[in-house]
Every structure is written in structure tokens, then in C-alpha cells.
Amino acid sequence: MRREGSPFQGLGTVALKELADNLSSARMLVLELLIVLTALAALYGAINSLRQNTAEDPFLLLRLFTVDRAPLPSFVAILGFLIPLMAIGLGFDAINSEHSRRTLSRILAQPIYRDALLMGKFLAGLATLAVSLAALWLMVIGLGLIFLGVPPGGEEIARSLAFLVIAVFYAGVWLSLAMLLSVVFRSPATAALVALGTWLFLTVLWPMLAPALAQVIAPPDPRYAMLGLDTPDTAIWAQTLARLSPNHLFGEAMLAVLSPTTRSLGPVFLDQLRGAVMGAPLPLGQSLLIAWPQTVCLIAGTIILFVAGYIVFQRQEVRA
Amino acid sequence: MSSADNNAVMAADNIVITARDLTKSYDGVRVVDGINFDIARGEVFGLLGPNGAGKTTTILMMLGLTEISSGKVGVLGHDPARSPLQVKRRVGYLPDSVGFYDYLTASENLAYTAKLMGLPSADRARRIAVALARVRLSDVADKRVATFSRGMRQRLGLAEIIVKQAEIAILDEPTSGLDPQATLEFLGLIEELKAEGTTVLLSSHLLDQVQRVCDRVALFQSGRVVLMGAVADLARQVLGAGFVVEVEADGAGLARRLATIPGVTNVEALAADRFRMTADRDVRSDAANAVVNANGSLRRLSVDEPSLEAIYARYFQNQTTPSGAARHAA
Incomplete structure (x- = not known):
């Protein structure tokens, strides 16, 4: 049965209203402060350690993103950890709060489809995240200019922009997960708890579980172990399993984009290195190619989770 | 049900909502079970019944907010399942215990829905101001809704329908709580809406209020419409007669005299000087005459308007007596 009218009617109105809500909410302010303060601390560490060897690094700006100084992790690692928190904070009560506030049936009684409501909320959340990430990006570049005094090159800007785009999609995965949970669970507290649980599991527990599981699936060969090497099968399984976590995909993509010397993200065999100039940076295009599968996975994850939320929402009863 | 059919003898183009064998079932349980009705333009129609009788589900099906299992419903000539936007553009809905965005002001809340309605920006501010004035919320227009009482929220919900200039206003339990x-x-605001020619569909379990404003009512029970029509018609149908007059007076052979008044079907002596008469019209003046003719002194003369509550109670009482307690449980 075909519906009449456009599913996008009212989309702009919903998106603008939600964007205004997001940007002015106290919750957003707290999350942003958290991220900015931690990022500042990481950048401070990076700047201090970079000042000691500014001489010959051609990608000084990019090093700001990736250099860590104990005990603080690098800027990118912090983002990999905190972006999900921000996305979950924006999405976990997207739909169920409309239920509990009893605004849902009133809004849906206006001449719009449900599509517009869900999509508008998603786009507003993604725009909010993009704005915050762009601000962080500008902060890094600005601090780099002030404290390192080296103007960024074109390729550095291009690579850091690629970082920005991938980070937005990484945020998109978590945003659509949070929104899916906000559709499935009527109580915002349950949705938040499940989302945060998933986040902790995938960022903290899964990196430890993946190698263990890989060893169960493909037991290490003692002959490799005697040589002090990883068994190839086990290593491949460990990596495949680890890649189920968006956090890992983000980390890999960041490695390829922000460290131009990265040649491969998987295990490398010696014969693959024949003719390679070790330590020489790859051109931008090649680095992007390496990060491409990870980026596609993040985009696909965003879309799949959004579609799942969309289907559940379309079939849901409006009444509380 | 026959009186409903009589009432439905209206010009077909005057009918704004029509339901035919409308059914909704969840997991095989029929929540709304084959209901039929027609609502004419400008009418105030009440959906009555206990909670869970299927009133809200019926309303949601009219708005295309829930799927119809079988049967048909037409609103302003459109099928809400196929062209919900057409329907929702012209129908206003005030949900059961309506909610607003607490952190926005009353006029901001209305501005958001007005944008969703697709009203041009030039119209919006003016219509919102007019609507808020109509529901007497003008002085709190710029206050956050969080501070509003329940009554104010309900009125704000009505303001939304006024902003929409809806042809049909569907109000779900508007006065409960x-x-x-x-x-x-x-209720005064509903009467104002009616005076402007808006068709009002009202659901409630508070019978006396519905009786005050409704032209016609449909009584729901476990997903079925068991009675439909104007309250007076229903009274005649269920209570047997429309008017119950109580007389407190003394006089010789008064009971006999009262019984001879034309239109009186029954006289019951409640006490030596108190009589209850059942009649098909208002017989108070005849009763007074009868007392005077009997040289008695009239102390009290009262008429019970046929109350929906009495109809309701009597109807379900009649139903449970023959068929056992099964229906009563529902």
C-alpha cells in the first residue's frame, strides 16, 4: 500500500527544533566540557613532548592528534573513548522521552510521518556531534599554531579533515545505536544503561576478549610459539573479532589517516614488504584507501542501526 | 441501535466521519470489534465507556496512527490509512493527558506544532496569539509549560486545535483529572468550538459531563458500540420512559388522579404523601393541577432529567441479568 505525501514533510522543522534543544541543553554542556577538558590535557602532553623534537617531522600537526605522553592517552584515543559517550548522551532518550512526556501522539497527529520525527532527531544529533567535533578540530589546529608555531601544510589539513569525517561517522554508529535503544526501551534509564553497557563492553572488555576467543577458535601452533611468533590464523581471527567493535575500526582508520607511515592494518608478511621504503610516508590517496574499509564499516553500521530503529519505530504503537 | 439509524438519516455529504465494521485486534484479541457510526458536520459526538473499552484505539485508527485490522473508516472523505497527511491536516487531536515540552514556553510549543502543520510564518504568530486568547492563556504565553497546571495544559492542547483551524476536533478524555x-x-470551550461549526468527537468515562455537551453518544463496551443516539432517545429506549416526576403532596385519592394524566405510564407511591410518576413527557404542570383539584397542598414537585448514568447503569444491569456475570467482568 502506497502512502500519500512526502515522508520528509516536517523533517526540517523537527531537525531544527532538536538541534536547538541539543545545543542549549545542560547535558550537552557537561559532555562538551568533559571532552574539551580531557582533550586539552592530552594536547598539552602532546605539545610538550613535540616541542623537544620539532626539527625534522614533516607531519607535525598530525602528531598532535596521535602522540601520547604517559599517563595520558593521545587525543585520538581519548576521542575514540568519549565520542560514544557523547553520542549516547544525545540519543538514549530520543523517542522514549517523547512517550513519557506524552508529546508523541500530539506531534504525530500533525501532518507529518513518523519518518520525519526519527530522521529529524537523528540528523539533529549528528549535526550536533559534527559541530562539536569541528570545534575540537579547530581547537587542535589553533593550539598547534600557537604553541608549535608551524603552519599546517595542505596534506596535513586534508588528513585531519578525513579524521573529522570518519569521527562523525563513528559518532553516527553510536548515535543510531542509542536511538534504536530509545525506541526499543520505554524507560530512558534502561536505554541509557544498555547503551552504556554496550559501550563499556566494546571499548574495554572486547579488546581483551577478542584475542582470547581467537585462541579458542584457532589454537596457536606451538611451532610458531617456539619461534616467538604469533600463529597467522590466530592473529587473523583476533583481528577479525576485534574489528566487530566500532572503537577498533575507528582506531585503525585513525592510524591509517593520521600516521602517514602506516602501510597496512593487518598482519604483514615479509614478502609484502619487498621493495618498500621503510618509514617513508604514503601519499594521502593510499592512506585513505587503507582506511576506506573501516570507514565503510562505520557508515554501514550507522545505516543498519538506524534502519533497525526505523523499522521498530514504524511498527510501534503510539499510545503509552 | 435503531435510533442510531434514524439519526443517521442525514445528507451524505454532511457526514464527516464514517466507520464501517471497524475492527482492531491485537494478537487475536478484538479490542475494537466491528463498530459502525456516522458523524455529521457540526455535531458533538461522545464516545463513552469504561477504560479499556476501545475508545482511544478507535480514535487512533481515525487518525491513521494505528493500523486498522479490518473494516473501513473515512474522515472528511479520506482514508486515514492511505492518506494520513490529508486527514491530519484538517483534524485536530487532543490526546489523553496531553504533554508538552516543559522547557519551552506555551507559545514556543504552539509555534513548533504550527510549523509542523506547515502554516506560513506570517500566519503563525497571529493565529497563536488568537488561540491563546481564546483559551485564556494569553498572560502565560511566555511562561514555561513546566509551571502549568493540568487544566492549563488541556487548554493549551485545545489552543493547538484552534491554531490548526481544524474542521474536526478529537478530544480524548479531555476532562479527566x-x-x-x-x-x-x-466544557465551555468545547461549546464555543461547537458554536463555530467545528465537529467535536469526545471520548470520556465521565458520563454527566458528556451528557452536558454531546448531541449524540455511542456507548462502548469491550470494543463494541452497544448503544448509540441522543441521550433522550437512549433514555426512552433503555429506561422505558423519558421523565420521572416526583410529587410530594397530600390530597384525597391523589395517586388515582395522577395516574389519569395523559402520558403517565406508572405511578408509584413512595410514602403516604410522596409519589413517583413515570411519563413520556414533562407532566409537572398537569401534576400540579391534579394536586390543586384534589384540594391538596403541594410541597415539592421535581423532575429527574434522564441521566446518562442511569441509562448506563440500567443498560448493563439488564445485560448482566440474563447472560450471567461474564459481561460484567469486562
Whole structure:
């Protein structure tokens, strides 16, 4: 049965209203402060350690993103950890709060489809995240200019922009997960708890579980172990399993984009290195190619989770 | 049900909502079970029944907000399942215990829905101001809704329907949980809407309020419409007669005299000087005459308007007596 009218009617109105809500909410302010303060601390560490060897690094700006100084992790690692928190904070009560506030049936009684409501909320959340990430990006570049005094090159800007785009999609995965949970669970507290649980599991527990599981699936060969090497099968399984976590995909993509010397993200065999100039940076295009599968996975994850939320929402009863 | 059919003898183009064998089932349980009705333009129609009788589900099906299992419903000539936007553009809906965005002001809340309605920006501010004035919320237009009482929220919900200039206003339990003062005010607003020619569909379990404003009512029970028509018609149908007059007077052979009044079907002596008469019209003046003719002194003369509550109680009482307690449980 075909519906009449456009599913996008009212989309702009919903998106603008939600964007205004997001940007002015106290919750957003707290999350942003958290991220900015931690990022500042990481950048401070990076700047201090970079000042000691500014001489010959051609990608000084990019090093700001990736250099860590104990005990603080690098800027990118912090983002990999905190972006999900921000996305979950924006999405976990997207739909169920409309239920509990009893605004849902009133809004849906206006001449719009449900599509517009869900999509508008998603786009507003993604725009909010993009704005915050762009601000962080500008902060890094600005601090780099002030404290390192080296103007960024074109390729550095291009690579850091690629970082920005991938980070937005990484945020998109978590945003659509949070929104899916906000559709499935009527109580915002349950949705938040499940989302945060998933986040902790995938960022903290899964990196430890993946190698263990890989060893169960493909037991290490003692002959490799005697040589002090990883068994190839086990290593491949460990990596495949680890890649189920968006956090890992983000980390890999960041490695390829922000460290131009990265040649491969998987295990490398010696014969693959024949003719390679070790330590020489790859051109931008090649680095992007390496990060491409990870980026596609993040985009696909965003879309799949959004579609799942969309289907559940379309079939849901409006009444509380 | 026959009186409903009589009432439905209206010009077909005057009918704004029509339901035919409308059915909704969840997991095989029929929540709304084959209901039929027609609502004419400008009418105030009440859906009555206990909670869970299927009133809200019926309303949601009219708005295309829930799928129809079988049967048909037409609103303003459109099928809400196929062209919900057409329907929702012209129908206003005030949900059961309506909610607003607490952190926005009253006028901001209305501005958001006005944008969703697709009103041009030039119209919006003016229509919102007019609507807020109509529901007497002008002085709190720039206050956050969080501070609003329940009655104010209900009125703000009505303001939304006024902003929409809806042809049909669907109000789901609009007065439940309101204090008597707020209820009176709200019923007054419904009457204003009616005076402007808006068709009002009202659902409630508060019978006396519905009786005050409704032209016709449909009584729901476990997903079925068991009675439909004007309250007076229903009274005749269920209570047997429309008017019950009580007389407190003395006089010789008064009971016999009262019984001879034309239209009186029964006289019951409640005490030596108190009589209850059942009649098909208002026989108070005849009763007074009868007392005077009997040289008696008339102390009290009262008429019971046929109350929906009595109809309701009597109807379900009649139903449970023959068929056992099964229906009563529902």
C-alpha cells in the first residue's frame, strides 16, 4: 500500500527544533566540557613532548592528534573513548522521552510521518556531534599554531579533515545505536544503561576478549610459539573479532589517516614488504584507501542501526 | 441501535466521519470489534465507556496512527490509512493527558506544532496569539509549560486545535483529572468550538459531563458500540420512559388522579404523601393541577432529567441479568 505525501514533510522543522534543544541543553554542556577538558590535557602532553623534537617531522600537526605522553592517552584515543559517550548522551532518550512526556501522539497527529520525527532527531544529533567535533578540530589546529608555531601544510589539513569525517561517522554508529535503544526501551534509564553497557563492553572488555576467543577458535601452533611468533590464523581471527567493535575500526582508520607511515592494518608478511621504503610516508590517496574499509564499516553500521530503529519505530504503537 | 439509524438519516455529504465494521485486534484479541457510526458536520459526538473499552484505539485508527485490522473508516472523505497527511491536516487531536515540552514556553510549543502543520510564518504568530486568547492563556504565553497546571495544559492542547483551524476536533478524555472549575471552563470551550461549526468527537468515562455537551453518544463496551443516539432517545429506549416526576403532596385519592394524566405510564407511591410518576413527557404542570383539584397542598414537585448514568447503569444491569456475570467482568 502506497502512502500519500512526502515522508520528509516536517523533517526540517523537527531537525531544527532538536538541534536547538541539543545545543542549549545542560547535558550537552557537561559532555562538551568533559571532552574539551580531557582533550586539552592530552594536547598539552602532546605539545610538550613535540616541542623537544620539532626539527625534522614533516607531519607535525598530525602528531598532535596521535602522540601520547604517559599517563595520558593521545587525543585520538581519548576521542575514540568519549565520542560514544557523547553520542549516547544525545540519543538514549530520543523517542522514549517523547512517550513519557506524552508529546508523541500530539506531534504525530500533525501532518507529518513518523519518518520525519526519527530522521529529524537523528540528523539533529549528528549535526550536533559534527559541530562539536569541528570545534575540537579547530581547537587542535589553533593550539598547534600557537604553541608549535608551524603552519599546517595542505596534506596535513586534508588528513585531519578525513579524521573529522570518519569521527562523525563513528559518532553516527553510536548515535543510531542509542536511538534504536530509545525506541526499543520505554524507560530512558534502561536505554541509557544498555547503551552504556554496550559501550563499556566494546571499548574495554572486547579488546581483551577478542584475542582470547581467537585462541579458542584457532589454537596457536606451538611451532610458531617456539619461534616467538604469533600463529597467522590466530592473529587473523583476533583481528577479525576485534574489528566487530566500532572503537577498533575507528582506531585503525585513525592510524591509517593520521600516521602517514602506516602501510597496512593487518598482519604483514615479509614478502609484502619487498621493495618498500621503510618509514617513508604514503601519499594521502593510499592512506585513505587503507582506511576506506573501516570507514565503510562505520557508515554501514550507522545505516543498519538506524534502519533497525526505523523499522521498530514504524511498527510501534503510539499510545503509552 | 435503531435510533442510531434514524439519526443517521442525514445528507451524505454532511457526514464527516464514517466507520464501517471497524475492527482492531491485537494478537487475536478484538479490542475494537466491528463498530459502525456516522458523524455529521457540526455535531458533538461522545464516545463513552469504561477504560479499556476501545475508545482511544478507535480514535487512533481515525487518525491513521494505528493500523486498522479490518473494516473501513473515512474522515472528511479520506482514508486515514492511505492518506494520513490529508486527514491530519484538517483534524485536530487532543490526546489523553496531553504533554508538552516543559522547557519551552506555551507559545514556543504552539509555534513548533504550527510549523509542523506547515502554516506560513506570517500566519503563525497571529493565529497563536488568537488561540491563546481564546483559551485564556494569553498572560502565560511566555511562561514555561513546566509551571502549568493540568487544566492549563488541556487548554493549551485545545489552543493547538484552534491554531490548526481544524474542521474536526478529537478530544480524548479531555476532562479527566480536572477539578470542577477547570472542567466547567473546558466544557465551555468545547461549546464555543461547537458554536463555530467545528465537529467535536469526545471520548470520556465521565458520563454527566458528556451528557452536558454531546448531541449524540455511542456507548462502548469491550470494543463494541452497544448503544448509540441522543441521550433522550437512549433514555426512552433503555429506561422505558423519558421523565420521572416526583410529587410530594397530600390530597384525597391523589395517586388515582395522577395516574389519569395523559402520558403517565406508572405511578408509584413512595410514602403516604410522596409519589413517583413515570411519563413520556414533562407532566409537572398537569401534576400540579391534579394536586390543586384534589384540594391538596403541594410541597415539592421535581423532575429527574434522564441521566446518562442511569441509562448506563440500567443498560448493563439488564445485560448482566440474563447472560450471567461474564459481561460484567469486562
